[in-house]
Amino acid sequence: MSLTFEFASPAPVPTPAPDRVTLFVDVILPLPLPKLYTYRVPYELNDNVVIGGRVIVQFGAKRTLSCIVAAVHETPPKEYQAKYILEFIDDAPVVTQPQLKLFRWMAEYYMCTLGEVINAALPSALKLSSESRIQLHPVFVAEGSPYPLDDKEQRIVDALGGEDGKALTFTEVGDLLEVASFHKVIKSLMQKDVIFLFEQMADKYTPKVVKKVRLAEHFVTMAAVEQLFDTLASKPKQVDVLLKYLQRVPVHHNEHLNQQGIEKAALTSSPHLSPSAVNTLIKNGILEQFDQIVSRFPLEENPLAQMPFQLSEAQTTARDEVMTLFGQKNIVLLHGVTGSGKTEIYIDLIRNALDGGGQVLYLLPEIALTAQIVTRLMRVFGSRLGVYHSKFSDNERVEVWNGVLSGRFQVVVGVRSAVFLPFDSLSLLIVDEEHESSYKQYDPAPRYNAREVALMIGNFQGAKVLLGSATPAVETFYMARQGRYGLVSLSKRFGEAGMPEIELIDTRKLRADKKMHNHFSSDLLSAMESKIAQQEQVILFQNRRGYAPVIACQDCGYIPKCQSCAVSLSYHKHAHELRCHYCGYHEGMPTQCPACGSRALRTQGFGTEKLEDDLKIMLPQANVQRMDLDTTRAKNAYQQIIGDFEQQKTNVLVGTQMVTKGLDFENVSLVGIVNADAIIHYPDYRAHERAYQMFVQVSGRAGRKGKKGKVLIQTGDPTQVIFDKVIRNDYLEFYAYEIEQRREHEYPPFTRMIKLTVKHMDQELAQKAAILLTQELVDRLGRSVVLGPEPPYIFRIRNFFLQEIVIKLSREHTVLKQAKLDICAAMDIVRDQKEFRQARLVADVDPM
DNA sequence: AGCACGCCGACT
């Protein structure tokens, strides 16, 4: 100890901790990366750390990203120096703890990264993005540049203006120059020190603002108002405006009303008022204009909100049974035939759950989430109801997200992705049409099934889950039969409506007898004719869009195929072009055969478009409308078509799957399934289930409100087993038959499947990679559980050749977990192979 | 996923 001081400084007692802890956070980047990344919290900002909040970090040399804080700790990373967090965005979580837990489970279960889950979960407006901007360099502004600038460069400099420091984004520069290669110009300007580049995080959520007006403060007394009218006596237009304002906002009764004012548009757009008078009043300081941030979902308190409706006896019984079963089980399946009034039961249960103070999530397949159902729910739940739909704008989604966080929305009705919303105290989840395959996300990752996710949320949050369907998924019904789920059945239709009468039409026989007219049997045609004559409506179902799936040259047999996919091009008559339904490629319809020059190009097969066309000729008296992906692409087209049909402007609705879902049309008395065989003959184990569900669901559209409906099914082979089950409308019988098939062939629910797809531009390499992958899988899991590799029916999509491997696993959790690890390991081995660098490997857990 | 670093063809 060598001290140079006279008085020794106090012995270095362990300093009473200066409380200077260094915090680190693990963040989830919105990227498909397998790990979390650790950043350091600037000491002064320790208090700002929020788990589930967003932070901005520098990732790599050039990128600035926003990400979610998943964990906070004090452990400095050993192998590297953590970078600092640049900025904190939120002072409260945007992602709740229960969500983080759920997202971790999803990533593990569906074999993807947390980043991918986060990416799918967050509305993109919550994902800040770095937008590169350029600005004039201060040195250049002061001294100019020693280098000469060319024309393009000068234009950019001009646009950036002088001292005011205006910044342009790259896109803006691109627009300015009208050329794509603006990077060169920017680069050159940067080298000349004329501009510099900076990154700016832009919050993409913009609140909705309305312009409002109110009376300027010093006029808000009776006396002042009266005086005002005197002064304005010679300005009748302005007086009109003021009168209107006072009528809407009776300031003389209550001065405080003035604070809220009214929307400016209410005055300016009124036909009796002059907009310029409004502006004059504002200019003269009599009215004042202000902005107010408003919700995109107007808070209209509905007086009818609590209006009770009467459940039928059957509904009441079912509701009570559900409630009783919830006492013993967390999951209940409500098996109710089409038209049995499940929705009313849901509403009743939701109301009940809300009274208990919990949140409710009500999931519907996309095509079933219609204005019809939303209006109905709005009427009951008013402003407590949030709606989450894929056709919503991003801003609207953020509002729902925030509304759930703030507690404003206690019920959300939504599609698949609504399972990502930040609930933290759900007491009830409803999955309607639980068998629907649209609950499963195919691509991209996470390839989740919202039904399964809902079940897991229920499990995590201690909430009850109600699954509803007229045609439950075989897996679901099995669980109910096993006693794992409660089961409630509703076998009667609501009201007096009976089940429709189903009839098969043997098209093969009729064709031989020359009783087929194009794709219509005379039976179907005459049935349609008579229904239309009786002012009743008809739905025709054909599960194929477009005009014809194939065109062929009559002379040489040539069939136009997609250049990027292994499919023939479908003919779309309206657009007069050939389209690929897999990659979207399209080209004009050729006038002659590209191979032999013949003009004899004929269509083969038929889609909704051709049916619509044929009907217009065969039933000229009918008003025919088509509803499929092609006619509903525009934002409100769907609503338009439904509306027209509802108001009976159309007699016949021809459509794909879309017409099968949850639409209640009271006047439909006939449903025709034009080609049942196309639905049954599908190369996978679920074909029968899907066909059964489809037939029953379409049939369910026939006959409601007391009218007995009729269903005509055209098929080339009426003897197929499945028809028997459909006609007798006996789900149990169908189930009994199907479950045996599943047991015998070891399909779900007796096993759990994982489908691996290998994609490669090179056919041979795709196959080689798949063979290696299979080998690696067999080594780890055993030969018996690995099937394939095999090219799928459509073996090439978007220029990638596909190979599929299916793994059938035991449903035991531990086995499953281990198997997934093994599968990952096997995939990594293939990925690490130099030869297969270009291969893409995708795992799909519980494929549909 | 981007973005940088690094090694081989068609242009000033």
Add this chain to the structure above:
DNA sequence: GTCGGCGTGCTC
């Protein structure tokens, strides 16, 4: 000779 193609590897 350089500009630029995209193959490979990393990002706290």
